[in-house]
Amino acid sequence: MSKAPDTFSRSFSMAELLVHALVIELEAVQSYKDLAVQMGQCGNNEVAGLFEKMSELEAGHAAKIREKAGDIELPELAPWEYRWAGLEPPENIDLAGIHYLMTPHHALRLALENEMNAMAFFEAAANGSTDQRIRSLAIDFAEDERQHVAWMEDWLAKYPEPDADWDYDPDPPAAID
Amino acid sequence: MSARVPRKLKASDYKSDTRPVWCPGCGDFHVLHSLTKAVAQIGLRPEEIAVISGIGCSSRIPAYLNSYGFHGVHGRALPLATGVKVARPDLTVICAGGDGDGFSIGGNHLLHACRRNIDITYIVMDNEVYGMTKGQPSPTTAPDWDSKIAPGGPGISPFYPLVIALASGANFVARAFSGDPNGTAQILVDAIRHPGFSFVQVLSPCVTFRPDQREWKKQVHPAPVTPTSDASQAARRVMTDDGFNIGVLYKGSRGPYWQTVGQEIRFDRNIEEEFLI
Numbered sequence: 001m002s003k004a005p006d007t008f009s010r011s012f013s014m015a016e017l018l019v020h021a022l023v024i025e026l027e028a029v030q031s032y033k034d035l036a037v038q039m040g041q042c043g044n045n046e047v048a049g050l051f052e053k054m055s056e057l058e059a060g061h062a063a064k065i066r067e068k069a070g071d072i073e074l075p076e077l078a079p080w081e082y083r084w085a086g087l088e089p090p091e092n093i094d095l096a097g098i099h100y101l102m103t104p105h106h107a108l109r110l111a112l113e114n115e116m117n118a119m120a121f122f123e124a125a126a127n128g129s130t131d132q133r134i135r136s137l138a139i140d141f142a143e144d145e146r147q148h149v150a151w152m153e154d155w156l157a158k159y160p161e162p163d164a165d166w167d168y169d170p171d172p173p174a175a176i177d
Numbered sequence: 178m179s180a181r182v183p184r185k186l187k188a189s190d191y192k193s194d195t196r197p198v199w200c201p202g203c204g205d206f207h208v209l210h211s212l213t214k215a216v217a218q219i220g221l222r223p224e225e226i227a228v229i230s231g232i233g234c235s236s237r238i239p240a241y242l243n244s245y246g247f248h249g250v251h252g253r254a255l256p257l258a259t260g261v262k263v264a265r266p267d268l269t270v271i272c273a274g275g276d277g278d279g280f281s282i283g284g285n286h287l288l289h290a291c292r293r294n295i296d297i298t299y300i301v302m303d304n305e306v307y308g309m310t311k312g313q314p315s316p317t318t319a320p321d322w323d324s325k326i327a328p329g330g331p332g333i334s335p336f337y338p339l340v341i342a343l344a345s346g347a348n349f350v351a352r353a354f355s356g357d358p359n360g361t362a363q364i365l366v367d368a369i370r371h372p373g374f375s376f377v378q379v380l381s382p383c384v385t386f387r388p389d390q391r392e393w394k395k396q397v398h399p400a401p402v403t404p405t406s407d408a409s410q411a412a413r414r415v416m417t418d419d420g421f422n423i424g425v426l427y428k429g430s431r432g433p434y435w436q437t438v439g440q441e442i443r444f445d446r447n448i449e450e451e452f453l454i
Contacts, residue, residue, distance in 0.1 A: 001354070001400075038201040038206075041198060042200075078218055079214045079363070080362060080363040084359075087357040087359070088357075088359070094356075094394075095203070095206065095384075096356070098201045098202035099201065100200065173386075
């Protein structure tokens with residue numbers, strides 16, 4: 001099993017920090033893209049479109065990180081060698097929060113939570129480093145994530161919390177009569 | 178003429194263009210990701226892998242990969258995988274399915290696949306329910322799991338797949354959790370590399386019929402022990418744990434089938450010709 005958060009080491013080399021930052025965004029691109037397909041298959045096109053948009057935004061973030069990395073050779077790590085605070089990169093959507101009838105409000109809440117997790121990850125990386133260059137880069141990344149958090153909050157404000165019966169389905173899949 | 182250097186494949190290179198039709202939130206999505214990460218890590222090329230399955234939600238997995246694949250009949254994934262491995266020992270054969278397919282209708286095949294110890298990795302995505310057929314209790318369902326189809330619960334003690342696998346001779350036994358895709362990938366790498374029959378039970382929540390399994394994420398924990406090569410010790414550990422210990426539990430040293438019989442099975446060409454169409 002992946003490392004528990006209490007054993008999470010926050011001390012990164014420059015290349016390690018960059019590869020973690022890049023993989024956070026690349027996995028988020030894939031995660032949102034997969035969710036867009038899943039929601040589309042269930043006819044939840046509004047949320048599918050939103051996840052598609054998220055995927056595009058994350059792809060843009062990944063491109064920016066690649067640009068920052070420049071010529072620095074990034075290490076090839078096995079999936080379990082990454083040092084995440086949880087079981088997955090911080091911007092991967094937790095599948096436990098997914099529902100086929102979820103609304104844009106729910107999707108944006110999950111996305112907001114992810115951006116906050118990413119911000120916390122980079123803040124921890126900055127605090128865990130004694131190297132000024134690495135610390136400065138981690139602070140930059142944390143600031144980027146803080147901006148994403150603000151965007152998500154603005155976006156979320158447009159979608160008020162749905163009624164309590166948002167998951168009511170007159171023909172639920174579990175009905176066996 | 179310059180030599181062609183094969184590009185290192187990424188996990189996404191192993192996925193086919195067919196989009197999974199699992200329910201949103203299904204744990205099997207993570208198992209698919211873990212498997213592609215594992216084979217990418219080992220460096221296997223898609224044409225070096227055969228993924229064989231039976232019937233059920235999780236058994237759709239061969240369609241979502243661009244390796245060789247065979248979506249067989251209910252409960253018969255292991256005999257099919259055995260046939261593929263015997264005919265093509267050069268392939269890495271991975272068998273996949275669910276708890277209903279593998280432990281109920283295919284239960285007897287599990288015993289003999291473990292006993293034969295052919296070099297196959299068997300991944301069972303265990304959600305303790307028959308999802309595809311709308312939520313009937315499976316062999317791993319708790320006796321008191323109340324549902325519309327089994328009011329009050331099935332009332333029968335569940336099957337302990339890891340103990341059965343150990344008693345039957347599996348050479349590698351592990352439990353993984355789909356919500357830990359990277360940890361699962363690591364276990365799958367280990368399982369695929371280990372010679373002989375490797376059995377990996379992956380706890381993979383069914384969010385539709387077992388929404389209570391969303392809580393598994395909070396219940397799983399790393400197994401507090403290192404893998405043992407003593408099957409009876411591993412069995413005792415499994416029988417007394419809480420069902421949420423995650424990790425490699427047993428690594429045996431029994432030689433795989435080819436070594437046991439002393440030679441590689443060779444096809445009798447005459448028999449093969451008889452079956453030519």
